[in-house]
Amino acid sequence: MTLRAVTAVCAALALSACVTTPSEPEPPVLQLDAQGIQPSVSQLRIDFGRAQVGVIDTVSRLLGEGPAAIETNTECGAGPVTAASWEDGLTLNFQEGAFVGWVNTDPDLAVGGGFRAGMPRLAMPQVSFQVTSLGTEFARSDIYGLLTEDDASIRLLWAGTTCFFR
Numbered sequence: 001m002t003l004r005a006v007t008a009v010c011a012a013l014a015l016s017a018c019v020t021t022p023s024e025p026e027p028p029v030l031q032l033d034a035q036g037i038q039p040s041v042s043q044l045r046i047d048f049g050r051a052q053v054g055v056i057d058t059v060s061r062l063l064g065e066g067p068a069a070i071e072t073n074t075e076c077g078a079g080p081v082t083a084a085s086w087e088d089g090l091t092l093n094f095q096e097g098a099f100v101g102w103v104n105t106d107p108d109l110a111v112g113g114g115f116r117a118g119m120p121r122l123a124m125p126q127v128s129f130q131v132t133s134l135g136t137e138f139a140r141s142d143i144y145g146l147l148t149e150d151d152a153s154i155r156l157l158w159a160g161t162t163c164f165f166r
Helices: 003-019 050-062
Strands: 030-033 036-039 070-073 080-087 090-095 098-104 130-131 136-140 143-147 154-160
Touching: 030 050, 030 154, 036 050, 036 098, 050 080, 050 098, 070 130
Parallel strands: none
Antiparallel strands: 030 036, 070 080, 080 090, 090 098, 098 154, 130 136, 136 143, 143 154
16 A cells, blocks of 8 residues: 555544544433323333322423423313423323323424424324314324414324314
């Protein structure tokens, strides 16, 4: 090998040491499903029926922040619903101090069935859609969703008891 070839190889090796490889994306800290929440760091679930205080504390620790708002809507069809909402789009619903449902618009949170907020409608070929007073809805395995106004992607997902706040 010539001196020029050795120099080129050394330069290439030196440069390759400076190149960073893209890291794997962080897995979501939790997955929402039809029975509640499955944290990724534990096999212990946060199922519907759990106490409001414990659920809010645990989810706040998992997300690294507390809810931005906790408010009650007394005019829900199922009765008064208290909702704890986080900035990124997760809302947990409670009735009489028990966890009863969730609503999610955060595309970074995984939802059972492979759904995510923002997912294109075309990526859901095995889902049937129905136009309701809310817009275009779908359901699979007790997980429900609502498409954007142009029907192009998932606007929000929910499971359990819910009451839509403003």
